[in-house]
Amino acid sequence: MEADVLVLGGGMAGAVAALAARAAGARVVLVRRSPGATALSSGAVSVAPDQGGLPGAPLGSRRPILEAAARLAVAWPDHPYATAGVAALGDALAFAAAELSEVLAPPLERRRFVATPFGSAVGCGTCQHATAAGDLLGVQGLLAVAGLRGHLSFDEGLVAAGLARYAARGGPAVEPFAVDVPALAAGAARRDEIARALDAPGGAEALGEALRRAVPRGAAAVLLPPVLGLDPAARAAGRVAAAAGLPVAETISDVPSVPGLRLQRAIEARLRAAGVAIVTAGIAGAPRPGAPVEIGGAKVRAGSWVLATGRFVGGGIARRGALVEPALGLPVQAAEGREAGVHLAVRPAASLTVRDRRAPQPLLSAGLRVDAALRPLDERGRPVHAGLFAAGAVIGGHEQATDGTGLGVAILTGYLAGRAAARGPRG
Secondary structure (H helix, E strand, O other): OEEEEEEEOOOHHHHHHHHHHHHOOOOEEEEEOOOOHHHHOOOEEOOOOOOOOOOOOOHHHOOOHHHHHHHHHHHOOOOHHHHHOOOOHHHHHHHHHHHOOOOEOOOOOOOEEEEOOOOOEEEEOEEEHHHHOOOOOOOOOEEEEEEEOOOOOOOHHHHHHHHHOOHHHOOOOEEEEEEOOHHHOOOOOOHHHHHHHHHOOOHHHHHHHHHHHHOOOOEEEEEEOOOOOOOHHHOHHHHHHHHHOOOEEEOOOOOOOHHHHHHHHHHHHHHHHOOOEEEEOOEEOOOOOOOOEEEOOEEEEEEEEEEOOOOOOOOOOEEOOOEEOOOOOOOOEEEEOOEEEHHHHHOOHHHHOOOOOOOOOHHHHOEEOEOOOOOEEOOOOOEOOOOEEEOHHHEOOOOOOOOOOHHHHHHHHHHHHHHHHHHOOOO
């Protein structure tokens, strides 16, 4: 099985890398052991927080995403934004939104502010279509927060009370209400069960009709729990909105995440439509690009590889007495203050965390060190192989869970690594 590019990892970074390589004309095989950690994502695409933003400042005063990313790259020299540069970030976000247009809304010049199920708002570079209509800066009028009676994991009163605090900062007026939707069996239904019911014929329409009858007078949009369908092709959000007669949106989600599962389905469908061969298996041995590797009973040879296996959740970095990269045996580095290196990765994990949760956590930023071309480096700082590239959370130097750049890093580095891999090995 001959290919130009082999991508290891099936999350956002691996998907964008595979799609970018295909767009450049490469033959691509993507191998994964399971769906990536993207299936756990919230529905928002975090790119870069405004580090200089003051608490309580108007939402519209926050710095645009690209400007914030450029500032972050200057402030954090070990961050992937600094290593790879952010010049292509706008192109990368537009590429991902276009490739995954079934679920992702196109990025705006400003950041969007979307609601959480806890009544707070978070800024993001873009988000899913099912969330976009609830952008606090985009709602022109009353935002009605809808609870499904009996669905105990969403408190519309609590959410509305929290979002009302943003009215003084440019957000809309907010009012809660509740609806009965017997067709959804919402009494004790989980989010995924409600989402499947909405995907089914008539399910979204039943919810839309219930909303139309119960929505407060003057509402400009309705905000729902994160349940607007699992199957992107079913277009549940659009069907609910059509039946309700006004825009509807869902909050972003915690785990388990319906928006995350929806995004993963969209990724898989787009990869297949683009002609990417997807193999669900592990790899045998630890060879290098250009050598045949056994994957799921077949042998694959590709001149360039993209390693996008994630970090701890995806299994790209593991603890086996020391922090290791298990797929290819690449050296893992961690940083503590100004000290960085492979030697830190052999220390006990507990010694790489600090008590203050707001302080940098060396353990959470551990990963591969890469050069400006996203090629992993060995202990001496030299590229391991001219045709080996890395993308996403497996790259160290950033705390993806807390620094607000997680999917932004995945998209940028996936885009750059996929294009570089399609061009072939470089010395």
